[in-house]
Amino acid sequence: MKKGELVLLISRENSYLTNVRNEKMHTQDGIFNLGELLNKNFGDEIKTHLNKKFTIAKPNITDILEKRVKRLPQVITPKDIGLIISYTGIGPGSLVVDAGTGSGFLAIFLANSIKPGRVVTYEKDKRFLKVAKENIRASGLSKFIKLKKKDITKGIDEKNVDVVTLDMKDAEKVVKHAYNALKPGGYLVVYSPYIEQVISVTKEVEKKNFFDIKTVENIVREWQVEKHTRPKTVGLMHTGFLTFARKVG
Amino acid sequence: MKKGELVLLISRENSYLTNVRNEKMHTQDGIFNLGELLNKNFGDEIKTHLNKKFTIAKPNITDILEKRVKRLPQVITPKDIGLIISYTGIGPGSLVVDAGTGSGFLAIFLANSIKPGRVVTYEKDKRFLKVAKENIRASGLSKFIKLKKKDITKGIDEKNVDVVTLDMKDAEKVVKHAYNALKPGGYLVVYSPYIEQVISVTKEVEKKNFFDIKTVENIVREWQVEKHTRPKTVGLMHTGFLTFARKVG
C-alpha cells in the first residue's frame, strides 16, 4: 500500500475513509496508527489501540461521496441518480453535459459511471464553484470531469452529447441549447423539485423535436427487518421530479 | 456505415431498431430501403416509401433491451436496476456475479455499466439458458458477460467480486457463497418479489459479517403533463424488494 492511497477501514458497526500516511487517526473506536497500513494489503486487518479490528478495503464511489464530499442542501439523491443512469442507458465512454454543478455530487457520480467518458459541468455561481472544485479533486475523478464557469442558459459548447442533465432554476431556458448539443437519440434529463418547473420544461420540450417525453417521481421506502418486519415509519416523501426527453435529430 | 451495424431509426412518433443490410424493411410508417444506409452517417435522415423522415441514430443499451431482448415474465425493471447501480456504486471495471440469469436482462444491463469489467451470470435451467444466450448475443455485449450453466446454491467460483446480484428462489442459500466471493466492502444485492424471501435472506445475512444491511422498495410514479398535470391513474405498485448488505472482511 502506497502513501496517499485512499482506504476504507470497516467493521460491522463503523467505517472510516482515510489516506495512508504516517499519522495517528483518533476515532470513537480508538486510535489507528495509519503508518501500519504501508505494510498491509487490501483485505488485511488493522486494530485500534482499543484492540478493535477493522478490515482494509478499497473505497468505492458511494463511500467517497458519503464521507469525502461536502454536500450542499437539496443535493440530488442516489435513487434519482439511479433512474437517470438506468433510463438513459449511459455507460463507459458516454459524454454528459451537466448544470448547475452545485456541490458536484451528480457530476462525480456520473463520472464514475461513464469513465473514460467525460462529464462537462456548468456552474456560474462562484461559491458553488469553490465547493465543487474541492469535491471533484477529493473524488479522484478529476480526469473525467470538466468544470466550466459559465452560465449554461447562454449556450452549450459541446456537440454530439449523450445526455444533458439539468438540476437548476430556469432549466426551461436551457432546453433549446440542450437540443442542439445532443446527438440523435440522446437524452435531456431535468430534475425539478417542484411541479411548476416540470410544466414549464415540458412546454419547451414540446416545441422541439423530442420523443419519449415523460416525467416521473420515485419514492424509496426503507423496511425494518428485525424481530418484526415493517416499513420504517418516517421517510423521504419527495425529492424531485425527473423529466426525460430524447432528441429525434 | 457498415453492413451489419445496428442502427436506430427515429421520428417523433416511432422508432425502429435494425441492422444495416441490403434489404427492405416493412413498417407501419412505410417501407425502408435499408441498403440506403450504407451511404449515410449517424445523424443523417432516411425516408420511407411514404416519404416519412427518420433520423439515423446509434442505439443505446435501453433501445437494445427494449427492442432486441426477449423478456421473460417478471423481469427486473430499470428502476430497480438503477437502484442497484447507484447504491453499490459499480462502474467501468467492476466484477459482478449474477444469478439466476433468466432472460439475461439484468446481466446485460449491468455489463453495459461495468465494461470493460465482467458480469458472470449463473443459470441452471436449460430453457432460460437458451433465451439468455440469444439475448446476450443480440445485445452486442458478449465480450463482457460469462454465462455459466451452474446451480449457484452449490457455490461461486469467482473471488474478489464487487457485487453479487441474486434474483432467484432460494436466494438465502446463496448468502454464504456470496460472502466468500465478495471482496471487503463488496455488496450482496437480493431482489425478492415477496416479503418472506426478504425475511429469510436477512436472517442469513445477519449470520455473516455484513454491514449496512438494508431493504428498500421503490415506487416510480409517472406523471401526465398535458393540458392538465396529474399522476397517471394506474401504474406499477410493486415489483420487488431490494436487500443490500456489504461484506466486512
Add this chain to the structure above:
Amino acid sequence: MKKGELVLLISRENSYLTNVRNEKMHTQDGIFNLGELLNKNFGDEIKTHLNKKFTIAKPNITDILEKRVKRLPQVITPKDIGLIISYTGIGPGSLVVDAGTGSGFLAIFLANSIKPGRVVTYEKDKRFLKVAKENIRASGLSKFIKLKKKDITKGIDEKNVDVVTLDMKDAEKVVKHAYNALKPGGYLVVYSPYIEQVISVTKEVEKKNFFDIKTVENIVREWQVEKHTRPKTVGLMHTGFLTFARKVG
C-alpha cells in the same frame, strides 16, 4: 321479512343484492325463489335450485353503492371519502353542502354518515341530475339528501354548514360562496384530479379567512396474502388531490 325489503344474499364466493318479492331470480349460482324470503329472518339461509347456500344479510351502504348505484366515470373513491370523513369529523346530525352531484355517489355516502343530518347537493347538468335522482332513490337515503338543480358558482343558499365538498371544474369560483355558507370552524373540501386546480383553489382560499389549509393525496396499496405475501403488482396510482380549509369566522 316484508315485501320490498332490501336484502343481501351472501356466500363465500358471491353476493347478491335484491328486493324481497314473489319472483324468481336467475344467477350464476342458480335460481333463487325470492318468495321464500317472506318467511325468513336476517341470518337465515336460502338455497338456489342448485342447492347452493346463501345467508340472508342486511345490506349496508357499501353494498348498495357497489351494487345498486350507477357510477359515472371518475367517481370519487371510498379511500378519498374516508379521508373527508375522518379529517372533518362529520357525523350524525351534520349539515353538508356538496357539488357537483354527478352520480350522487359522494352525497349518498355522506348521507349515510350524517343522518339524521342533511346533505344538500348541487348539480346544473340535466344528464347527471337524472342519474343522481335514480341513485338517491335506490340508496334508500332520500330523506337525508336534497338534490338541487342549480349552478353552485352562482351561490349557496344554506347557512351554518359543517362541511362543503366540491368535486367539480371551476371549484375556485365556489370558494367565496363556501366561505359564506360555512359556520365558524367548518370545512371546505375540494377534490381536484389535477394539480392546476389545487393551485387555483388554494389561491382563492388564501384570500379568505381560512385556517388549517392543507392539500393531501392518498395512495392505497392492496396486498396479496396467499402462499407468499407481497403488494399487488398493479394498482391505482392516483385519483385526486384533497384540499382542506377551515373557516375562521
Add this chain to the structure above:
Amino acid sequence: MKKGELVLLISRENSYLTNVRNEKMHTQDGIFNLGELLNKNFGDEIKTHLNKKFTIAKPNITDILEKRVKRLPQVITPKDIGLIISYTGIGPGSLVVDAGTGSGFLAIFLANSIKPGRVVTYEKDKRFLKVAKENIRASGLSKFIKLKKKDITKGIDEKNVDVVTLDMKDAEKVVKHAYNALKPGGYLVVYSPYIEQVISVTKEVEKKNFFDIKTVENIVREWQVEKHTRPKTVGLMHTGFLTFARKVG
C-alpha cells in the same frame, strides 16, 4: 352560552379549546377572560388583552381528539380510521366492538360516527384503562362508549355486531370470537403495524366463513402549495396494515 360548555376559539394562526367558566386563560396570544363567553353566542368574537380577535366556534370531534385527548404512542391515525369507516360503511346506529382500547382514540372517533349506536371497547391493561376512561369522559361521548376491563382473547359478549376493530397483539386469537360476534355481512378489521401479524391474522380468517378478505395500507402525502407546489419532503411512510374480512353467516 352556558357554564361548562366546550368552545373552540379560532384565529387564522391559532386555536384554543376550552370550557366556558369564570376564569382567565393565559395563552401565547394574550389573556382571555373566559367569563365574557357567558354573554356570547357561537360565531361571535372575543378578544385577548392584547386585542387579538378570535371567533367562538363549536368544536368537532377532530378538535377534541387533537386538543383534549391524551395520546399514547402508536395511536391509529385519522387516515386509517377514515378507511375503516368508508370500507365498512358504518354509520349512525351501528354497533362496534373494539380492542384493545389503548388511549381510546379509535373508540372515541368511531363513537362520533355511529352515535346513537354503541362502541364496546375491551382493554385488559390497567394503565391504559385509566387513560382511556379520562379520554372518553373528556370527549363528551361517554353515552355511546362502553369500556370493558376484559381480555378479548377470552371471548366477546356482544352479538349481532356490525364491525369488530382490533388494534392489538395476538389479534389472530380474537378472529374466532369476532366471527361469532359479527352479524352476517359484518366486518372484522385488524390494524397490524407489522407484516407478520397480517399473515397470522389472514391465516385464521381463512379458516372461518369470511368473504371479501383483503389487506391494504394507505400512504397520505401532504403537498406544499406556496410560491411553488411540491409534496412535503418528509412524511409518514408507514403506520399499519389494515386487514378487512366480512362474515358470511
